[in-house]
Amino acid sequence: MPQLKSIGHCLTCPVRHQSIFSGLPEESLKDTIGDFKTSIMVFEEDEIIFNQDSDSSESVYTLRKGLIKICKSLPDGRIQIMRVLVPGCLFGIDGFVGEAYNHTARALTDCEVCKLPLEELSELRRNNPEIDRAILARFIKNLRQTEDMLLELGAKKAPEKLATYILKLSESYKANGLKLSNDGANLSNKDVWHSLPLSRSEIGSLLGLTIETVSRFFSDWKRKGFIKESKGNIQILNAAGLKKVACIDDSCGK
Amino acid sequence: MPQLKSIGHCLTCPVRHQSIFSGLPEESLKDTIGDFKTSIMVFEEDEIIFNQDSDSSESVYTLRKGLIKICKSLPDGRIQIMRVLVPGCLFGIDGFVGEAYNHTARALTDCEVCKLPLEELSELRRNNPEIDRAILARFIKNLRQTEDMLLELGAKKAPEKLATYILKLSESYKANGLKLSNDGANLSNKDVWHSLPLSRSEIGSLLGLTIETVSRFFSDWKRKGFIKESKGNIQILNAAGLKKVACIDDSCGK
DNA sequence: CGACCGATTGACTATTTTCAAGTGGTGTGG
DNA sequence: CCACACCACTTGAAAATAGTCAATCGGTCG
Numbered sequence: 001m002p003q004l005k006s007i008g009h010c011l012t013c014p015v016r017h018q019s020i021f022s023g024l025p026e027e028s029l030k031d032t033i034g035d036f037k038t039s040i041m042v043f044e045e046d047e048i049i050f051n052q053d054s055d056s057s058e059s060v061y062t063l064r065k066g067l068i069k070i071c072k073s074l075p076d077g078r079i080q081i082m083r084v085l086v087p088g089c090l091f092g093i094d095g096f097v098g099e100a101y102n103h104t105a106r107a108l109t110d111c112e113v114c115k116l117p118l119e120e121l122s123e124l125r126r127n128n129p130e131i132d133r134a135i136l137a138r139f140i141k142n143l144r145q146t147e148d149m150l151l152e153l154g155a156k157k158a159p160e161k162l163a164t165y166i167l168k169l170s171e172s173y174k175a176n177g178l179k180l181s182n183d184g185a186n187l188s189n190k191d192v193w194h195s196l197p198l199s200r201s202e203i204g205s206l207l208g209l210t211i212e213t214v215s216r217f218f219s220d221w222k223r224k225g226f227i228k229e230s231k232g233n234i235q236i237l238n239a240a241g242l243k244k245v246a247c248i249d250d251s252c253g254k
Numbered sequence: 255m256p257q258l259k260s261i262g263h264c265l266t267c268p269v270r271h272q273s274i275f276s277g278l279p280e281e282s283l284k285d286t287i288g289d290f291k292t293s294i295m296v297f298e299e300d301e302i303i304f305n306q307d308s309d310s311s312e313s314v315y316t317l318r319k320g321l322i323k324i325c326k327s328l329p330d331g332r333i334q335i336m337r338v339l340v341p342g343c344l345f346g347i348d349g350f351v352g353e354a355y356n357h358t359a360r361a362l363t364d365c366e367v368c369k370l371p372l373e374e375l376s377e378l379r380r381n382n383p384e385i386d387r388a389i390l391a392r393f394i395k396n397l398r399q400t401e402d403m404l405l406e407l408g409a410k411k412a413p414e415k416l417a418t419y420i421l422k423l424s425e426s427y428k429a430n431g432l433k434l435s436n437d438g439a440n441l442s443n444k445d446v447w448h449s450l451p452l453s454r455s456e457i458g459s460l461l462g463l464t465i466e467t468v469s470r471f472f473s474d475w476k477r478k479g480f481i482k483e484s485k486g487n488i489q490i491l492n493a494a495g496l497k498k499v500a501c502i503d504d505s506c507g508k
Numbered sequence: 509c510g511a512c513c514g515a516t517t518g519a520c521t522a523t524t525t526t527c528a529a530g531t532g533g534t535g536t537g538g
Numbered sequence: 539c540c541a542c543a544c545c546a547c548t549t550g551a552a553a554a555t556a557g558t559c560a561a562t563c564g565g566t567c568g
Contacts, residue, residue, distance in 0.1 A: 072405040076506050080408040082401055094398070097391050102398045126383070137351050139393055144348070144356045146400045147336055151326040153407040154334040154462035158556065200515060208408035210557055215516055252330050412524070454547060464525055469548055 008038035018088025023130040039115045049105040057095030066111020072103045081206040090138050161207040163246035193233040262292035272342025277384040293369045303359040311349030320365020326357045335460040344392045415461040417500035447487040
């Protein structure tokens with residue numbers, strides 16, 4: 001069951017510097033959003049934060065801890081994952097037009113979420129150009145990512161989609177300096193492992209493929225020495241090889 | 255060649271009531287945006303309004319006349335159409351973060367476009383809650399449509415995609431009361447024809463299919479009496495049949 | 509130990525693409 | 539006015555791609 005953990009305090013928020021309030025200097029933070037009350041909620045793995053169609057959108061959320069998947073589904077039950085949220089992500093921004101959410105948010109791992117009442121955030125936005133810009137920027141980034149994904153799904157073949165996914169995953173780890181989990185002993189410092197946030201079946205659901213297709217190409221690339229995998233972590237051994245498969249630059253069969 | 259036609263006048267704009275200024279009452283329109291200069295530009299079929307990556311975004315556009323396709327492409331030349339704009343649509347809103355556009359806008363037919371300098375629109379937005387809301391609402395609608403499309407491309411099979419496309423096209427004609435072109439003589443008043451804005455190849459590019467696949471299912475449905483086609487116009491004879499194929503409600507194999 | 513679950517693998521099938529040939533309408537030039 | 543080229547679309551046959559079904563592996567947990 002989702003649970004209210006506490007009232008949020010922006011000053012001590014673990015994702016303060018990734019949040020939409022990151023543009024505000026420490027000293028004005030309190031004045032600006034001092035009386036702005038947010039609820040920290042805790043969700044367990046697989047619990048739903050909000051639901052496509054059925055939930056009406058009265059809140060906007062920021063992910064503090066854990067991972068969340070944003071999904072849509074067809075009447076017969078097929079599921080498409082639209083994107084995966086990492087700590088700092090703003091979501092549920094659909095709400096600004098005050099209808100139902102257009103998608104479902106579901107906890108991929110146990111997680112912690114900061115819930116912002118839509119009304120108050122709107123006002124905050126009106127009075128703070130910084131915050132307004134931050135929200136808008138996220139909006140646009142979100143739209144761009146969704147468009148990029150549309151190209152992936154519409155134009156690419158299975159191996160291209162998969163290779164692109166692995167490479168982008170790795171990119172995003174590098175960019176955010178996220179946890180690179182070394183699982184112990186005999187690693188050179190050039191060995192960079194990334195934890196795979198999604199199961200095979202979820203990767204399939206993200207890329208419009210079946211679990212078997214995902215598995216086959218991964219196996220293939222392991223045999224070819226492109227990647228290595230161990231306990232939910234993945235290592236890219238031959239990025240150039242993957243890039244050639246992925247069709248992300250001119251190295252693909254132009 | 256794209257050509258400057260004239261300076262825009264919002265009061266006499268053909269899409270004034272679909273535009274982001276539609277919320278402003280006639281009398282305040284002049285005061286609010288009186289000194290706000292826009293350029294009306296004319297593009298011929300297939301000309302590019304702006305280009306993915308190469309063009310930096312300094313303007314936002316409203317389509318006044320004609321149709322535009324928003325596309326992205328892969329390095330090897332494959333093209334994905336993201337959406338098709340109809341008169342009144344705002345586009346190029348990427349620009350609010352001031353980077354390159356994330357996609358290419360290309361004239362599907364000869365068309366007329368109103369170009370709004372980004373700077374001025376931003377200011378206008380700051381000072382007019384109405385306009386701000388209108389822009390935000392379009393943003394969200396755009397994001398939702400893109401997400402919906404992601405589900406179409408990721409989760410559906412060819413016939414489902416195609417049937418959905420035809421049905422949605424018909425819906426949007428009904429919703430907007432757009433031109434239903436009767437091509438002449440012996441039509442009962444129940445015969446509603448919709449002009450098909452896209453060629454077979456473009457439909458394929460929108461749905462991630464080849465031209466042949468599109469053609470085959472259309473032929474199939476003509477034989478089955480689901481649809482009829484004549485000179486670029488299409489008529490739905492059996493919506494229920496198409497819906498069953500489309501997987502848009504519970505009638506699909508749940 | 510045994511049950512369970514995610515992942516892998518193989519064999520087969522279905523779907524979609526590719527390649528190639530043909531159709532039909534439109535417009536141009538002789 | 540006809541012949542011709544051109545273009546979008548259609549159709550068929552073969553090939554590639556991805557999905558389905560089923561058996562199996564390997565790890566984890568009670």
